[in-house]
Amino acid sequence: MIELPNSPESTNLLIGVTGSVAAIKIPILLEKLMNLPLNIVIVGTNHSFHFFDLQEIKEKYKTVKIFTDDQEWSSWKQMSDPVLHIELRKWADIMLISPLDANTLAKISSGICDNLLTCIARAWDLQKPLLFCPSMNTFMWEHPVTSEAIRKLETWGYTLIPVVSKKLACGDIGPGAMAEVDTIIAQIKSLV
Numbered sequence: 001m002i003e004l005p006n007s008p009e010s011t012n013l014l015i016g017v018t019g020s021v022a023a024i025k026i027p028i029l030l031e032k033l034m035n036l037p038l039n040i041v042i043v044g045t046n047h048s049f050h051f052f053d054l055q056e057i058k059e060k061y062k063t064v065k066i067f068t069d070d071q072e073w074s075s076w077k078q079m080s081d082p083v084l085h086i087e088l089r090k091w092a093d094i095m096l097i098s099p100l101d102a103n104t105l106a107k108i109s110s111g112i113c114d115n116l117l118t119c120i121a122r123a124w125d126l127q128k129p130l131l132f133c134p135s136m137n138t139f140m141w142e143h144p145v146t147s148e149a150i151r152k153l154e155t156w157g158y159t160l161i162p163v164v165s166k167k168l169a170c171g172d173i174g175p176g177a178m179a180e181v182d183t184i185i186a187q188i189k190s191l192v
């Protein structure tokens with residue numbers, strides 16, 4: 001049995017989080033999203049959980065559900081059981097991938113689906129909005145593989161929330177940092 005938040009008259013927002021240092025902003029992003037009429041589910045990659053405290057989020061926001069790769073497998077025992085990534089794909093009205101790191105960007109753009117987040121993206125309904133917020137070091141950002149991948153996502157109708165230029169966590173200065181949280185919130189607000 002997979003229980004998902006289902007307050008009536010709220011939009012179902014699925015937040016994908018990947019292993020970029022910008023995942024430290026998840027608590028502030030959530031705090032601001034809680035003011036909107038949203039049912040929220042978070043799906044994080046294993047690396048994403050290095051950057052924010054899963055337990056703290058669970059305790060602070062009882063209505064927010066967080067799923068990890070482990071649950072994809074522990075929730076399925078036999079043929080009649082629901083498959084978590086398909087249930088989440090059906091449940092979500094909007095998917096926001098924030099931050100989207102270079103690795104998962106490359107995987108999604110080429111159809112690789114080797115964890116819960118990329119399986120949801122692989123099965124995504126192109127009629128529903130998918131917004132993505134890249135976040136990476138300037139060297140990664142400027143490599144041609146990045147713009148190729150982003151272009152591909154945009155041709156599928158996904159919405160790029162552009163990176164900003166600033167001093168990055170590694171000390172370098174340049175483009176590649178995730179959009180400001182308020183920019184992301186404004187995009188979500190326009191959809192709910």
Ligand SMILES: Cc1cc2nc3c(=O)[nH]c(=O)nc-3n(C[C@H](O)[C@H](O)[C@H](O)COP(=O)(O)O)c2cc1C
Pocket residue numbers: 017018019020021022045046047048100101102103104135136137140
């Ligand atoms: C401290 C640290 C910070 C990182 N920050 C970023 C980042 O901002 N952007 C990025 O693309 N990769 C970053 N990485 C590399 C990713 O974590 C790595 O590619 C990882 O395999 C991503 O896995 P995932 O896409 O499954 O989350 C960072 C790695 C470390 C150790």
